[in-house]
Amino acid sequence: MSAIPLIPGGAEQEWHLPSRGRVGMYCLIIGETAIFTIFVVAYVFYIGKSLYGPTPQILEVPILNTICLLSSSVTIWLSERAIERGNMRGFGLWWAITIALGAIFLFGTGMEWYRLIYHDGLTISTNLFGTTFYSLVGLHATHVIVGLIMLTTVLIFTATGHVRAEHSERIQVLALYWHFVDAVWVVVFTVVYIVGR
Amino acid sequence: MADSTLPIHGSLDLTPPQEREQNLIEILHSWVITVDHKKLGLLYMIMAIFFLLVAGLEAILIRIQLVVPDNHFVSPATFNRLFTMHGTTMVFLVGMPLVFAWGNYIIPLQIGARDMAFPRLNSFSFWLTFLGGVLLYYSFIGGPGLYGTGSAPDITWWAYAPLTLKAFSPGNAPDYWALALLTTGFGTLGGAINIIATVVSMRCKGMTLMRMPLFCWLLFVDAALILVTITPLTAAQVMLLIDRYLGGHFFDTQAGGSAVIWMHFFWIFGHPEVYVLVFPAFAIASEVIPVFSRKAIFGYPAMVAASVGIAFVSLGVWAHHMFTVGMTSAGNAFFVLSTMLVGIPTGIKIFNWLATMWGGRIRFATPMLFCTAFLFQFLIAGLTGIILSTGAWDWQLHNSYFVPAHFHYVLIGAIVFNVFAGIYYWYPKATGRMMSETLGKWHFWLFLIGFHVTFDTMHFVGFEGMPRWIYTYPADRGWQHLNLVISIGGLIQAVAILVFAWNLISSLFIGKKAGNDPWDAWTLEWITPSPPPVYNFATEPVVHSRRPLWDLKHPEDPDWKYD
């Protein structure tokens, strides 16, 4: 019965297909990019259109935050290389630094929002600027939070010894997400703090 | 019964299926916790058919209300809920689940894989989709609503702002709409990621992308399109909820916001969405037509290129839904051009299917009957689409009944007809039994007649100036005769669906036993037993052409000589 189509003499060519985890993560990134694009379009469309209330002039460029977040892409890249070579201590160290840098970014964002809300009187319901600003920056911050949760989970599993060198591929897939979050920040930063001001 | 020629005994379940005792609870439980792509594909299909019946009932109620002028069968508020739920259900709880029903069941079997790339994500996606459906329908009983019982959405399936803002929809109708669709949307994203990863990473040895069945190609392109189609809707719905609950002003015209930007966001989703819905119909046609014409598909590379082309161009046509909102004349002209251009690769596909049939020996079993009707109807649908694309004439036809006539021609005339074709074609594989040909023919002819009575007529009541979304119309407009005809056609279709439902269920028990390959077909799924074992293939197949079974059946004239 079994009619498996084998040509006699069997063609033993190389048959390598991309890793499904990587493909899946790229797909997720494409979808997320589309979501962010819509929020960026809304932000750009509404620049200068608020009828009243605070304008983007009140924004201070978040230099430190940006340096921290973008550096975290470098540190996570270093941790990826470490686990590739089997250096679990190095991996854990750079991974933890990545988390710390991401946390500093989040904390800085929180401080910025505190000042905007209580000092400048800008909330999501104040005007078009407020709505689009908090939505876009908030959407990005949400993705940072989700990323940090995943990174911290991995850190815990590393500390308990469950993460080993053979998980290098999965670590790289997760790091892809983190790189994506950083790339989005480059766009958000440019649109909100440079172009829009 | 597992294959006795297998090299490794003992590693596979050899228990004859009928000997494994399972009570009802165990069976139901196995369906709830399953991660098997076949079961999940069937679950998606059952969900789609169920909601097809529900939304079909909503349509019948709509047609009863419209059968005579100044009718009082349902209240205006109820009518508005009925057509909103009909559209929303058909798109998100029937059309989208069908994409994943076909993709999940068929793709692993056709590419020689054991399952999808992410089986647990698969299950999660299905249950999220189902939860979204439950949430949407809970709206009928949940919450007080403003004009009657329940809060079912009554804002049309487009949910245009500012009608959906708190000021004009103080109840929860838009919230059910947004939240239910956000839920199904996440399920959809998971399903799309799964299809892409499966097609890219799980093909069996020798199956290059250009040897993959067109069915898989079409669903692969479909899934990629979904990634950038559903997500704009997700973004817009989040913005709507921010406006409604956090005091945002995305679409708040009183604060300087724009109603038009909702339209852009919605249609940036909405137009590619209809291609997302129709691609499975193309996929099914590309399998059924060759097999029943006894010829390979004509122009495989052109079909691949056309599919990719359609997906790309479809991303640039959205504002043909907005010709009347006051865009500049240059803007209007651009979208006229892009819309007409998308007709070209679409036409190429029709020509290739036609050329496949040319010179063939066509067997008109039920699947082929439906596919043949599909070809005629999709041709007409495409042509009425071209008529609508001529911006200035669209200023007359937009939002008239000509538009639902056109899109039902695609949704029913093309998609539903081919879904029936696909069900009749693959039912033997999934269940091990054939559906009744006699009932199939009754189903086909009744449905064909009912469909044409309703939707051919609908074009004309549009020409007579009848707009969409009206719960009644005055007698002096002269629309009642055509509305009566349209409603009668709806009842004929309902009867046809009942015949189909009976065929579907009764064939499970009394259908003729099907072997592995009842249609003498050529793709890998027909090599497995019917139904396939949970592991699909005992060992990984190796292929050398687009039609591995043709090569086996015709060793003197295999396809790989011509690739």
Place this chain on the structure above:
Amino acid sequence: MLPKWLRVERIVWLAFASALALSGHAFAESTQSNTSVFSPASTPAAQEFQLGLFVFSITAAIFVVVGGLLTYVVIRYRARPGDEQSEPPQVYGSNQVELAWTVIPVLIVVVLFLTTARVIFAIQDAPKPDSALEVTVVGHQYWWEFRYPKQGIDAVNEIHVPLSSADHPAPTYLKLLSADTDHSFWVPRLSGKTDLIPNHPNDLWIEPMQPGLYLGQCAQFCGVQHANMLLRVYVDTPEQFAAWAANQAKPGVQDSSVAAGRHVFETQACMNCHTVKGTAATGRFGPDLTHIMSRDTIASGMIPNTQDNLKAWIKNPDTFKPGCLMPAMQLTDEQIDQVTSYLETLK
């Protein structure tokens, strides 16, 4: 005894012929309707109709060719008894054929696009002549407000415009605004539709060439009574229009015999929503009632303007238009009679 397949064919031919006959009848009927897109009475509608005919002829030709080929294939290449023994020759494709049926559609698209673009620019970018009448249309849930700024007129639901002719062109240019949600102005025999979107003014022009009454209605879902936001456009001769405009510009008739009714109107909250020019009633939420008796219908074209209907409407608008935004003010029957008598003096 006819072969089986011919019988089925006969049924199919019969069905096809009846469908054709029915369609012909439907088409003929549709051209008679006052809301038919096939009987334009105004310049933009006529231009749109011409374009429609052109695109229909092209798509019909495509249908005949491709549909004809499909029909031929279905008949000529159906399996005959004995065909199960062998497979037909396998043809995998042809580059020349693919090229041909790509190039021809491209050419068709070019022709169609250029024709369409020309009509779009002709209508949308038509220069406004000085003789044009300007009307501002404001869409409300679920009625139409028409302001004629130069004439000082505020009309409601029924709009009068002058007749246009080749030697005396008198188009009407409409500025489209909305007070609440999206609406759409559609009077098929006069023009294609354009939407009324809040915070997004739009323009539309008509140039009616035949006098008479033209019907239309809102064509963008705007809420529960979207279906009853009807339009009545009266195309008047220049004399008729001048008379109508002169009357509309006058303030409300002040008739002391209906003082009781006027008292009801002004104390029972009617004036919070409605305007009667020349009185203290200056409400803007609802329609202007200064010349309510000059209209043939009430409730936005839904019901004839008769005494009984007025009374029933005022008593409870929901009996006609459930969900409309005018509440039942719980007036006594005597108050309703009085206020109706008052309204009946507002000619």
